[in-house]
Amino acid sequence: MNTATQTTERPDTADMVLVHNAFRRHFNALPGLVGDVADGDTARAGRIVEFLTELDTGLHHHHAGEDELMWPLLLGRAKTDGALILRMEEQHERIAELIARADRQAEEFAASAHPEARGHLVATLSSLAAALDEHMAEEEALVLPLAGRVMTVREWAALGERGRAAVPKDRQLVFLGFILQGVPHAERRKFLADMPFAARLAWRLLGRRAFAKEYRSIYGTDPE
Numbered sequence: 474m475n476t477a478t479q480t481t482e483r484p485d486t487a488d489m490v491l492v493h494n495a496f497r498r499h500f501n502a503l504p505g506l507v508g509d510v511a512d513g514d515t516a517r518a519g520r521i522v523e524f525l526t527e528l529d530t531g532l533h534h535h536h537a538g539e540d541e542l543m544w545p546l547l548l549g550r551a552k553t554d555g556a557l558i559l560r561m562e563e564q565h566e567r568i569a570e571l572i573a574r575a576d577r578q579a580e581e582f583a584a585s586a587h588p589e590a591r592g593h594l595v596a597t598l599s600s601l602a603a604a605l606d607e608h609m610a611e612e613e614a615l616v617l618p619l620a621g622r623v624m625t626v627r628e629w630a631a632l633g634e635r636g637r638a639a640v641p642k643d644r645q646l647v648f649l650g651f652i653l654q655g656v657p658h659a660e661r662r663k664f665l666a667d668m669p670f671a672a673r674l675a676w677r678l679l680g681r682r683a684f685a686k687e688y689r690s691i692y693g694t695d696p697e
Contacts, residue, residue: 495652506692520690525579541635543624547616646679649680650688
């Protein structure tokens with residue numbers, strides 16, 4: 474047996490679900506956000522496309538981290554689950570194709586806010602949200618328990634660090650707000666407790682306000 478799997482200390486994979494829920498919430502909202510843009514309102518279209526682009530980039534890095542740091546370990550240590558891991562990789566490829574299509578359509582929509590461009594983008598974003606829901610549900614039900622059994626705490630932490638490192642420093646507090654939005658108080662406290670003190674302080678002093686401002690610019694309301 475691989476010595477990395479012999480330790481009794483196992484990672485808590487629940488933090489991944491919080492990240493997934495943030496992606497779910499906003500990708501599911503995007504078709505409606507795009508659909509509500511008035512004909513010719515390129516300023517509003519551009520703002521929504523800016524949000525879409527940032528979400529797409531975040532999701533790309535999230536999936537790239539799994540491709541590089543999780544799938545190879547699981548394939549090596551849980552060979553009987555190889556078909557599952559290969560299916561996860563195929564789903565990543567399908568989602569990447571939909572993101573590429575959405576990004577192409579979003580460029581046209583931001584430039585014109587034309588109803589035809591809007592309709593094409595809404596259709597693609599709806600397909601993307603459905604594919605993402607399906608993928609994340611299966612990953613949470615089958616992959617995360619497997620990762621919790623065969624990955625070490627250090628390996629799991631490296632996956633999280635890779636994701637955080639991909640977020641520009643001036644956007645990290647805003648992204649944290651999107652992750653924490655709607656999270657029950659106990660889970661929120663646990664998530665924050667795992668962060669360095671400086672990051673927790675920055676969230677309290679600066680992050681909450683910056684996130685609320687960002688949220689209003691996208692959704693037109695205060696975050697719940």
